[in-house]
Amino acid sequence: MGSQGCYEDNTFRANSPVTREELMVMTARYIKYAWIELSDVSDAIDHFEDELRIASWAAGDVESMRRSGIVRGDENGRFNPKSTATRAEIATLINRLYDYAESF
Numbered sequence: 001m002g003s004q005g006c007y008e009d010n011t012f013r014a015n016s017p018v019t020r021e022e023l024m025v026m027t028a029r030y031i032k033y034a035w036i037e038l039s040d041v042s043d044a045i046d047h048f049e050d051e052l053r054i055a056s057w058a059a060g061d062v063e064s065m066r067r068s069g070i071v072r073g074d075e076n077g078r079f080n081p082k083s084t085a086t087r088a089e090i091a092t093l094i095n096r097l098y099d100y101a102e103s104f
Contacts, residue, residue: 020089021058021081024071027093028061036101041069048079055081070096 018026031038044067048054054062062079065071070093073079 017084019081020079020083020085021054021062023085023090023093024062024065025058027070027097028064031097038064038068038070038100040067044069045072045077047077048073049077050079050081053081054079068100070100 048062048066051059051062058081062071062081066073066079071079
């Protein structure tokens, strides 16, 4: 994804599955739009075991979501950035984001 929110070939690919790293970028953009400030939490995991697989354009947003505790990774401490986001993962993300916003 480029800085304009589209791919290098200027397509949007609205019918393509969304990867986990794409979901983090979209969520982070919404958070900024909604004026929600993310803070680091003490129970966030230290890092993702597969953090080197996260695309450079998504790394900052994934990192801020990790530090805030909203994204925790799988049972092996992996983020799985290239995997397709499932409905269950999206529902969990929305629930955690709601809980996070409610706590402030």
